[in-house]
Amino acid sequence: MSSAPLFYLSYVLCVTLGFVCVVFVCYWNASWRGGFAWDGSGLQFNWHPVLMVTGLVVLYGNAVVLYRIPLTWGQTKQPWKLLHALELLMAMFFSILGLCAVFDFHHANNIPDLYSLHSWLGISTTVLFTVQWVLGLGAFLFPCSPVPFRALFKPVHVWMGHAIFILSLISCISGINEKLILTLNGRNGSSEEAYSALPAEALFANSLGILIIAFGLVVLKILSNQKWQRPQCNQEESVTPLLPERC
Amino acid sequence: MSSAPLFYLSYVLCVTLGFVCVVFVCYWNASWRGGFAWDGSGLQFNWHPVLMVTGLVVLYGNAVVLYRIPLTWGQTKQPWKLLHALELLMAMFFSILGLCAVFDFHHANNIPDLYSLHSWLGISTTVLFTVQWVLGLGAFLFPCSPVPFRALFKPVHVWMGHAIFILSLISCISGINEKLILTLNGRNGSSEEAYSALPAEALFANSLGILIIAFGLVVLKILSNQKWQRPQCNQEESVTPLLPERC
Numbered sequence: 001m002s003s004a005p006l007f008y009l010s011y012v013l014c015v016t017l018g019f020v021c022v023v024f025v026c027y028w029n030a031s032w033r034g035g036f037a038w039d040g041s042g043l044q045f046n047w048h049p050v051l052m053v054t055g056l057v058v059l060y061g062n063a064v065v066l067y068r069i070p071l072t073w074g075q076t077k078q079p080w081k082l083l084h085a086l087e088l089l090m091a092m093f094f095s096i097l098g099l100c101a102v103f104d105f106h107h108a109n110n111i112p113d114l115y116s117l118h119s120w121l122g123i124s125t126t127v128l129f130t131v132q133w134v135l136g137l138g139a140f141l142f143p144c145s146p147v148p149f150r151a152l153f154k155p156v157h158v159w160m161g162h163a164i165f166i167l168s169l170i171s172c173i174s175g176i177n178e179k180l181i182l183t184l185n186g187r188n189g190s191s192e193e194a195y196s197a198l199p200a201e202a203l204f205a206n207s208l209g210i211l212i213i214a215f216g217l218v219v220l221k222i223l224s225n226q227k228w229q230r231p232q233c234n235q236e237e238s239v240t241p242l243l244p245e246r247c
Numbered sequence: 248m249s250s251a252p253l254f255y256l257s258y259v260l261c262v263t264l265g266f267v268c269v270v271f272v273c274y275w276n277a278s279w280r281g282g283f284a285w286d287g288s289g290l291q292f293n294w295h296p297v298l299m300v301t302g303l304v305v306l307y308g309n310a311v312v313l314y315r316i317p318l319t320w321g322q323t324k325q326p327w328k329l330l331h332a333l334e335l336l337m338a339m340f341f342s343i344l345g346l347c348a349v350f351d352f353h354h355a356n357n358i359p360d361l362y363s364l365h366s367w368l369g370i371s372t373t374v375l376f377t378v379q380w381v382l383g384l385g386a387f388l389f390p391c392s393p394v395p396f397r398a399l400f401k402p403v404h405v406w407m408g409h410a411i412f413i414l415s416l417i418s419c420i421s422g423i424n425e426k427l428i429l430t431l432n433g434r435n436g437s438s439e440e441a442y443s444a445l446p447a448e449a450l451f452a453n454s455l456g457i458l459i460i461a462f463g464l465v466v467l468k469i470l471s472n473q474k475w476q477r478p479q480c481n482q483e484e485s486v487t488p489l490l491p492e493r494c
Contacts (some may be wrong), residue, residue: 117424117456159471163464166413170460175420176365196359204487209364213417217410224406226256 002161003227004070006083012066017215025053025209032201033183040108047101049172049179054127055094057170057212063087063217064161068141068228077230085133085141092133095126125167132160157236162223169216176209251317252348257469261312263306264462271455272300279448280430288353294348296419296426303415303458307414308466310334314477315469324477329403333379337432339380342373347460366422372414379407392445409470416463425454 029036035045036050036231051069066072072148099122106113114123139153181203184195193199222228276283276293282291283297308453313319313331346369353360361370386392427449431442439448469475 039313047348055491112445115443115445115449117420117427117453121420121460122459146347159468163467163472166416166463167460169413170417170420172370173364173417174424177421177425178428180364181425195281196362197361198359200364204266206364206367213368213414220404220413224409241468 003225007068007070007222007228009227010218011069012216013066014215014222017211017218018062021058021208021211021215022050022054024204024211025050028201028205028208032204038104041103042105043106044101045105048098048105049175051094051098051101052122052175053172053208055091055098056129057085057093057165057172057215059094059164060129060168061092061215064165065219065222067230068222068225070228075228081140085137088136089132092126092129095129099123099126107189114180116170118178121167122171122175125164125171125172128160128167129164130159132164158232163222165216165219169212172212173209175213176205180205250472254315254472254475256319256468257465258312258316262309264465265309267303268305268455268458268462271299272297273485275448275452275455279451285351287351291348291353291355291429292352295345295352298341298345299369299422300419300455300459302338302345303376303437304412304419304462306334306338306341306353306413306464307376307412310338311412312466312469314466315395315475317475320477324374326391328387332384335380335383339373339376342376346370346373357422358419363425365425368414369418369422372411372418375414376411379404379411383426409467412463412466416459419459422450423459427452465467 029050033046034043035048038047042116049202063084066080066087067077074078101115105111114120136157137151139150145153180195184193184199185200193201195202276297280293281290283293285294310331313327313334314324319327343410348372350360352358361367380401383404385405386397427442431440431449436443440448442449
C-alpha cells in the first residue's frame with residue numbers, strides 16, 4: 001500500500017488529462033468546425049472526433065484502470081466488475097454512434113466509406129472492442145463456461161484490452177491528422193489557413209493529439225505497474241460471475 | 248522452458264512480419280512513388296517512409312525482444328547487451344537519416360517543416376529514442392553511476408523502451424495515412440487514382456499499415472509475456488556494465 005499515493009497522483013493525472021482531452025475535442029469542433037448537428041452535413045461529422053475520443057480513448061482508458069484503485073481492493077470485486085462493464089458499454093455506445101455520424105455524413109455527401117488507413121484501423125478497433133466486450137460479458141458476467149476456462153481466458157481478455165486501447169490511440173491520432181489535412185489543406189491549399197501555415201486551429205488540434213498521447217501513456221503506465229494490480233487474495237473470486245450461473 | 252516452442256513461433260512471426268513490412272515499404276515507394284534518389288526531389292522523400300519503418304519500427308522492435316530469446320539465457324548477458332545497443336544504434340541512424348530525407352525535401356521545395364500532428368509525434372519519438380539510447384549507454388555500458396541507481400533505472404529504461412515503440416507505431420501509421428492523402432487526394436482529387444477510389448497503391452499501402460500494426464502487436468505480446476522474460480538468476484549480472492567502470 002506504500003505506493004498508493006503515487007498511484008493516486010497518476011490516477012488524478014489520468015482523469016484530468018482525460019477530461020482536458022474531451023474539452024479540447026469539443027472546443028475544436030464547436031469553435032473552428034461550426035458546432036454540431038445530426039443532419040448529414042459537416043456539422044454531423046463533427047460528432048465523429050468528439051464521440052471517438054470520448055468513447056474509444058477517455059472512457060475506455062478510465063474503465064481499464066478501474067481495478068487498480070486501491071480503495072476498491074478491500075471490497076468485493078463484483079460491483080467493480082459491473083462498473084467496468086458499464087463504463088465500457090458506454091464507451092462502445094459512443095464509438096458506434098461516432099461511426100454512425102461519419103457514415104451518415106459520407107452517404108449524404110457521396111463520399112466513399114472506409115478507404116483510408118485511418119478508417120480501416122478505426123473500424124477494426126471498434127469491431128475488436130465489440131467482440132471483446134461481448135466475450136467479456138459471456139465469460140465474466142453470464143458464464144456458462146467452466147471456471148478453469150474463465151481463469152484461462154482472463155489474461156487473454158486483459159491483453160486484448162490493452163491492445164485495443166493502443167489501436168484506439170493510433171486510430172484517433174491518424175484521424176485527427178487526416179481531418180486537419182482534408183479540411184485545412186484541401187480547401188485552402190495556399191492560404192494562411194492551410195495546415196502547413198499552422199493556424200490557431202492546427203496548433204490547437206495538434207495539441208489535442210499530444211494530450212491524447214499523454215493520457216494514453218499515463219493509462220499504460222498505470223496498467224504496467226505490477227504493484228498497482230488488484231491483489232488476487234482469492235483466485236476463485238476473480239472468476240466468479242456477477243449473475244448466477246444459470247444461463 | 249516449456250513455453251519455448253510458442254515463443255519461437257511468435258519470434259518467427261515477428262521476424263517474418265518485420266521483413267515483409269520492409270519489403271512492402273520499399274516496393275510501395277519503388278513501384279508507385281518513382282524510386283529513390285538523394286537530390287531534394289520527391290525521390291528523396293521516398294527514403295523517409297522506408298527508413299522510418301525499417302529503423303523506428305522493424306529494427307527497434309527486433310532489438311527490444313532480443314533478451315527474450317531462450318537460446319541466449321544460458322549465456323552471459325554482456326554480448327547480448329552490446330547487440331541490443333548496436334541494433335538500436337542502427338535503428339537510430341536509420342531514423343535520423345529518414346528525418347534528414349524529409350527535411351532536405353522540404354527545404355528544396357519550400358515546404359514548411361513540422362506542421363502536422365504526424366510530424367510533431369515523429370520528431371518527439373526520435374528525440375525520445377535518442378535520449379533513451381544515450382541514457383541507456385551511460386547507465387548500462389559506461390556507468391559511472393552506482394549499481395543501485397542502475398538497478399533502479401532499469402525498469403524506467405524498459406518502460407520507456409515500450410512507450411517509444413508505441414509512439415513509433417503511431418507516428419508511422421499517421422505518416423502513411425498523411426502521405427496517401429497528400430499524394431493521391433491532393434493531386435488527383437476527383438480521378439480514379441484518388442485515395443477515396445482505393446486504387447492499387449492505396450490498397451497496398453493500407454495493407455502495409457495493417458502489417459505494421461500486426462508486427463507491433465506481436466512485439467508487444469512477446470514483451471508482455473512474463474514467462475518469456477530472461478531469468479534474473481544473478482541480479483548483479485543484469486546491471487553489470489559491458490566496459491570497465493573507469494570513466
